[in-house]
């Protein structure tokens with residue numbers, strides 16, 4: 133009989149992990165309290181980019197600190213009480229932006245981003261949803277700036293790793309995206325990048341394929357975890373219990389709350405972001421995602437219309453929403469492209485889950501055999517879902533590993549209170565972070 137495993141969370145990371153485990157012969161049950169990809173994996177910009185291995189906390193962050201201290205930019209805002217409550221996290225986040233530390237993270241993330249597109253294509257071929265992918269690159273544009281800065285940290289890493297960048301002038305931008313107004317003087321195309329026209333549906337279709345292939349998908353709210361003998365237990369809101377030989381926690385921004393019920397402390401915090409959907413004006417369209425770098429927003433053509441996504445708001449996952457970054461960028465969006473009114477979809481807010489070194493945790497839980505972790509993918513969790521799922525499934529199945537997993541070890545941050553979690557089940561408490 134095959135060994136049983138529960139995957140907690142059906143976002144980008146959970147669905148891909150469940151799929152890869154099923155392909156390796158595991159008896160897999162995936163559990164989510166919502167439909168698959170209803171949370172963070174719903175509202176993102178849908179970009180798959182092998183070059184997205186440079187995190188926000190790179191050496192360029194130091195150069196911009198004075199600007200960010202004003203706390204009024206579209207790129208980065210923060211809630212002061214949240215930062216003051218999380219000073220150790222904030223200091224470690226800054227510390228990780230120093231050149232040496234940042235390079236270590238970039239090397240690690242490069243392992244995830246490079247195969248991201250091919251791993252998605254393999255899942256798309258199986259799920260029959262290749263039509264959601266557009267392989268036309270990712271366009272970055274400047275209004276005043278000189279364009280691609282060859283001296284930047286990012287550009288140096290791109291050159292070292294052979295990332296294909298096509299520099300563009302105003303005419304080149306117009307040729308690629310004729311609907312963009314002629315306000316952009318320079319830009320560049322990351323040629324190998326791709327975009328998805330509906331990330332939530334893409335992942336939901338992966339989940340449907342997982343079920344067709346024999347996986348189980350349950351819609352339940354997990355309140356707590358416990359462990360006894362060789363079994364892991366999920367305690368459900370309805371009072372029932374699910375047990376299995378192994379358990380993967382892939383609950384994105386909620387992973388810390390769930391793990392706290394078994395005595396784990398998870399120093400993960402949140403880079404929130406927002407989106408709004410607009411109708412294109414008559415005859416206007418975009419062929420790919422466009423990043424207006426100086427104005428601090430991304431425009432992504434989606435099935436729902438034009439999705440505008442914002443930069444980062446460092447704040448608690450559950451804090452009241454603050455739409456000021458979205459409001460701040462909207463005049464610039466109207467300058468950039470013809471749109472009419474907002475669609476009927478509500479404004480959206482999601483919380484990118486982030487560790488201080490901007491590397492996710494992918495691997496075994498410290499001190500608890502049978503428990504595995506896969507979360508903390510900040511800005512790159514949709515693109516790196518399939519490769520994360522593959523890398524974790526290899527570990528769980530004791531296969532030879534296709535990448536160096538040490539940089540993603542959960543043990544680098546996650547601790548367990550002594551004596552906690554033997555068979556005690558506390559309910560998910562509101563995170564104090």
Ligand SMILES: Cc1cc2nc3c(=O)[nH]c(=O)nc-3n(C[C@H](O)[C@H](O)[C@H](O)COP(=O)(O)OP(=O)(O)OC[C@H]3O[C@@H](n4cnc5c(N)ncnc54)[C@H](O)[C@@H]3O)c2cc1C
Pocket residue numbers: 140141142143144145146163164165166167168169170171172173174175176177178179180352353354355382383384385386387390403404405406407441442481482483484485506507508509510511512513514515516560
């Ligand atoms: C504005 C914005 C733009 C972004 N753009 C991109 C992009 O272009 N490309 C990219 O790759 N990434 C992007 N990201 C990041 C990406 O969206 C995330 O990294 C990714 O979605 C995280 O996936 P996840 O599976 O870890 O979490 P989630 O998608 O949040 O999944 C976690 C799941 O766990 C479930 N869950 C939680 N608690 C429980 C419980 N107690 N019981 C049962 N189920 C539970 C939730 O319902 C949820 O479905 C963006 C993010 C934002 C906010």
